[in-house]
Amino acid sequence: MSARTSIRHPDLGSAPIMTKRAWWLVVLNFVLPGSAQVLAGNRRLGRFGLGMTLTLLALAVVVGVVYTLWPAVALTVFTNSIGLWAAALLLAFSGVVWLILSLDTLRLVRLVRATPKARPIIAGLATVLMVGVVGTAGYGAYVATTASGFLSSVFVAGPTEPPSDGRYNILLLGGDAGPDREGLRPDSISVVSIDAETGQASMIGLPRNLEDVPFSAGPLADLYPEGYGSIDGCEVSACMLNSIYTEVEVKSPEMYPDAVDSGSEPGIEGMRDAAQGVTGLTIQYYVLIDMQGFSDLVDALGGVDINVAERLPIGGDENLDEVEGWIEAGPQQMDGYTATWYARSRHSTSDYDRIVRQRQLQEAILQQFSPANVLTKFQGIAEAGSQVIKTDVPQSMLGYFADLGSKTKTLPVGHVDLTPPAVDPEDPDYEQIRALITEALAAASAPAEPAS
Template identity: 25%
Template sequence: MVSLLIISGLFGYSIYYAVAKSVDHMYKPLHSDTNKQPLFNPHNPISILLLGVDERPGDVGRSDSMIIMTVNPETETTTMVSIPRDTRAFIASKNTYNKINAAYAYGGIEGTAQTVEQFLNIPIHYYIKVNMDGFKDIVDAVGGVNVNSPFPFTLEGIHIPKGKQHINGEVALKYARMRKEDPRGDFGRQQRQREVIKQIIHEGSQLTSLANYQKLLKALEKNVQTNLTMDQMIAIQRSYKSASKHIKQLEIPGDGGMVGDIWYHTVSDETRSNLSNKLRQQLNLPKENLMKESSNN
């Protein structure tokens, strides 16, 4: 969503072709796109999978953060759901159970989308993947961001004090990644990630020079991948903009514990079903009963 909202905000600055070129580099469709993507109609709700991936040389990588957004232009509402990385889920591409963040290592974006679709029983229409290691480049490209740290902590030699502060990309990456010192664990980390994303969007909308935009587009081009085309981004910006004014953020409660020799965040069938139907309502889909994951081992 970072790239979508920043890019959509650039259209009034006469740099359409530069933006179009960058979007073309970021574009990578899913095999199932033609069967799932709704027609762009002002009344059709959509879902977007936001994926922050930890990719390093010689390593396929795993998803470091996962957020599902459902956007309904009729009700003018957006729902954001953060999925804890340790959530126990059925990994579609491997036909087995594991932590949901392993879905990317096994099946890439395609496998992750399939796993999320099965876990929540909703279609994933679009995705935006951000390379977390290059996340700092995007923050630096907008001139840094303002955050309000709820407590002081140190991660990998970088100290972040409590309170309001302006931070650069390197510090922002640590701020968005830390979870072991957070009293709320992964839930606290998810909240900080959403804070940084919101601030990137804000700072990106304040840029005034073409040089700044070129730096930002270069950072996005290197670190973002999506199945959204330029025309689709423009259509979303025009038709779904009002829904961004009313954003509801949801968390997925569960129990932490060992299953075999692996620690999981285990979500009950009742919780998963209730969440699924909330999202299905947002997407104008009928309620359905979910297959009980807890009975499958």
């Protein structure tokens, strides 16, 4: 008697044969959905299940090959709404078919014919496998639809920008609205310059108290031809780099009438013109992180590991009165609240120390942003990210930047800090600043010398 015959037409009176048959059907349904029906049940349903299974396997192979050879293409497909919704529908459909096949397999098993001791084990295994497979498909569909909504809410559908001199330059702003401030004022300002081919990144920290800031061509350059506030002052109390956002956004938003339609804000466009004027770089995109919601993002990631160089106060004033607590020196796993104060704490240290800490925090989060913690904590990350992050990076560029970012994580990050003694924020030499940046970026992009 053939195996196929014994599975389709078994000896119903033999408990050992029915037990062995039950194990085979349960395992076959898990390994190759549809095969159990082909061998022992409705062949039409089985052929449909096998066709779906083989199609999914073929798609997985194709995706794997494309990701291996052209990772940016695969990432582009799965970072746009159409691709994510297609994946969600496919996973949801597959989950429903797997559920039907699993329930039908349980029917075909005929547990009452198996040995009494084996029945609960077979039923338990079949149930666990069914819940695992169907639940995984359902969760995958949920992640895909949630990701589509998150990406659509954060990233714009605008045109892509080409690299400038082989690099993408992104303005990073850490915004702190604060109850005692008129509008938002960026407390953290930096430019990340990324080699468009190698992914090598350099972070340029811009002190928020830079004075006489020059602007690239635009309305602010026309209004302040000798630098921000250098002739007749400005429209806000302090004519420093981080005041430009407030002046434009609150006082003169008409300077940039197309900003909102482009996925930006007038204040951000003013900061972009200032950063371009300071660095001499073309800045294609910006990312604004709301520091008031930043702690939610860190908590969603499960915290961040930081090696604290010196003890820092949480809260308090310049006399360290009414301090709420302390961040102790040494290795720390910080929650969102602590990480936010690590970035913001200003008493007992200088603004330039804050720049270093903020950069350290940014790098730590980027390094700890892995597929594993993103998938396991996806809902919290998506909810926090949509409230915390604002950017004009187009959704069509996400695949490219994700691929580039995977290269960046394997390389050391260069740093250009425009702080004393190299730069005097009260009397900066902007030609010298641009020369420092040009030299640092050229050195970072130069091929490594072969070992002697």
